[in-house]
Amino acid sequence: GAVVSQHPSRVICKSGTSVKIECRSLDFQATTMFWYRQFPKQSLMLMATSNEGSKATYEQGVEKDKFLINHASLTLSTLTVTSAHPEDSSFYICSALKAAGGPYEQYFGPGTRLTVT
């Protein structure tokens, strides 16, 4: 199988605080993980590509100092939303690339719904 988990599934935080979201590949190693955000009724917007042991590659327009990504191991990547504001409220989804012995498919986590009050 190829299972990706995300924690937490839902989080409510106050404006100005930071929130950390974890993405784990449970039964495979992922050298590459991706972080997306999705607004209601819209497509997935790639925020950054996370590579194990190196700095993340951010998409144009995404503030790297606001959305901190750490890919410290082959099964874990974290996204920290710093100094969150209400406009950061969104559905954040990670995906992990299963590369070993397979066709390099992306498997998605269940998502984290962030609400900033």
Place this chain on the structure above:
Amino acid sequence: GENVEQHPSTLSVQEGDSAVIKCTYSDSASNYFPWYKQELGKRPQLIIDIRSNVGEKKDQRIAVTLNKTAKHFSLHITETQPEDSAVYFCAARGPILNEKLTFGTGTRLTIIP
């Protein structure tokens, strides 16, 4: 960079009929084209994919066709069922295996019982 367009944005079909969703891409170097199904509030799930070395792939009621010359690919769902109702996304990826996917804007498919 790659640009993927998807049509239609919404589609309603009678149960039992077929549904077709179409996507076009811009980068001729793209060679991997997955389709994802996303139910409300849930994760996108890969339902079928196709690589540029084949023109068609089928898995039970679902099929995908690819026209490399025209740079478009389509999802076909036959004998639709209510549980097929969801948002469907097409995507494209270039030749580098750990490269990012570029997603289409999505199609909301509603199956009318």
